[in-house]
Amino acid sequence: MIALLRRDLMLATRAGGGFGLGLVFFLIVIVLIPFGVGPETAVLSRIAPGVLWVAALLAALLSLDRIFALDHEDGTLTLLATAPVPLETVAVAKSAAHWITTGVPLTIAAPVLGILLQLDPDAAVFVALTLLIGTPALSVIGTFGAALTVGVRRGGLLLSLLVLPLYVPTLIFGAEAVRRGADGVAATTPLLMLAGITAGAVALLPFATAAVLRINLR
Amino acid sequence: MSMWEYANPKRFMGWTAPVLPWAFGAAGICLSVGLIWGFFFTPDDFRQGSTVKIIYLHVPSALMAINAWIMMLVASLIWLVRRHHVSALAAKAAAPVGVAMTLIALATGAIWGQPMWGTYWAWDPRLTSFLILFLFYLGYMALWAAIDDPDTAADLTSVLCMVGSVFALLSRYAVNFWNQGLHQGASLSLDKEKNVADVFYQPLLFAIAGFVLLFFALVLLRTRTEIRSRRLRALLRKEG
Numbered sequence: 076m077i078a079l080l081r082r083d084l085m086l087a088t089r090a091g092g093g094f095g096l097g098l099v100f101f102l103i104v105i106v107l108i109p110f111g112v113g114p115e116t117a118v119l120s121r122i123a124p125g126v127l128w129v130a131a132l133l134a135a136l137l138s139l140d141r142i143f144a145l146d147h148e149d150g151t152l153t154l155l156a157t158a159p160v161p162l163e164t165v166a167v168a169k170s171a172a173h174w175i176t177t178g179v180p181l182t183i184a185a186p187v188l189g190i191l192l193q194l195d196p197d198a199a200v201f202v203a204l205t206l207l208i209g210t211p212a213l214s215v216i217g218t219f220g221a222a223l224t225v226g227v228r229r230g231g232l233l234l235s236l237l238v239l240p241l242y243v244p245t246l247i248f249g250a251e252a253v254r255r256g257a258d259g260v261a262a263t264t265p266l267l268m269l270a271g272i273t274a275g276a277v278a279l280l281p282f283a284t285a286a287v288l289r290i291n292l293r
Numbered sequence: 294m295s296m297w298e299y300a301n302p303k304r305f306m307g308w309t310a311p312v313l314p315w316a317f318g319a320a321g322i323c324l325s326v327g328l329i330w331g332f333f334f335t336p337d338d339f340r341q342g343s344t345v346k347i348i349y350l351h352v353p354s355a356l357m358a359i360n361a362w363i364m365m366l367v368a369s370l371i372w373l374v375r376r377h378h379v380s381a382l383a384a385k386a387a388a389p390v391g392v393a394m395t396l397i398a399l400a401t402g403a404i405w406g407q408p409m410w411g412t413y414w415a416w417d418p419r420l421t422s423f424l425i426l427f428l429f430y431l432g433y434m435a436l437w438a439a440i441d442d443p444d445t446a447a448d449l450t451s452v453l454c455m456v457g458s459v460f461a462l463l464s465r466y467a468v469n470f471w472n473q474g475l476h477q478g479a480s481l482s483l484d485k486e487k488n489v490a491d492v493f494y495q496p497l498l499f500a501i502a503g504f505v506l507l508f509f510a511l512v513l514l515r516t517r518t519e520i521r522s523r524r525l526r527a528l529l530r531k532e533g
Contacts, residue, residue, distance in 0.1 A: 223453060230439065236431065243463075290448040
């Protein structure tokens, strides 16, 4: 599993892996928002937490189809399925690699890019915290979606159609926690709910992912 | 003789053929009784005026939109456990009907909401969760359409339906938490003292029965069509 994780990380960071692409996409979305809604400081700082969350979600979505598609094309996935490690472990390793290459950089970048949106420092802490808690769920759910569409040619659009509705609860609790945190209201409940979703998704979804992969490799 | 024998495609085609016209007929009768009674022979509400009558379309369709998904979930489970092809096809057949029900519920709600709440749309928990349900239906149908091999498609959509159900439920409670509601609470519960007044309740029951029967008939019809198209594919493969 560790070897698989390291292999995926190496593939992602070396040439053509698209490691930085998600981050650049995130940056571009953040830059485009003020053009869309106007440059008023008050408006921007009000919508900043939500915009950061939605942009992070889209950036995570962008790199999902890489998780299995290339491995499926060159036959690596078939080898992995016959390897001594269970397919569930492969699913976990793939999600972990996706999280390290997108979730972690997004979490680090979000408070910094928040400056562009006049995000106030109190809220910035919450943005980073909720993204740190929430992005693993995004990666795990996304891996499930990627496994569903692995056999579909040009499945990118289908993948987003399948995965985005599944992202709704994570987004709601994540953004709600930031909003409450920024307003100075107790944000423990949404934070706990967010952590619950992440924990539940990490614990259960790899089984669904593995089941779906088995069906697709049949 | 177990109930599962009715799931054999040939037997399914056998028993549904005579049932189908009866189902459509019963649906037609219930719907006409419920709607005509509701539209023309009930008084206007003293505050809502005649707009209250949209309840006869809105409530049954909303009910069936959710029940259609639950039916798909059960059918998917049966397919995954017992591998009855009819079950998978019934789930596939129910999805477009469910989408139609969801759309009817959303549209009638919007039409009613404009004069009553002063807006077609509000980000109310119930409205929002219905919109999310609509998205789940679309994703489910898109996955069916995207995969060529019918058995793989059935398996994948079944898993998606199960995972989707969990997340749809999560979303339902998440949006409750996220925003306060405009939508009135449940007023048709069987276990409550205070429900909607009897004058409105009785025709509504007919309308609900009509929608249930209509759903049943449409799903049967669509499942039969799916079975026929499956047979056609098999024949064509044999020929070619």
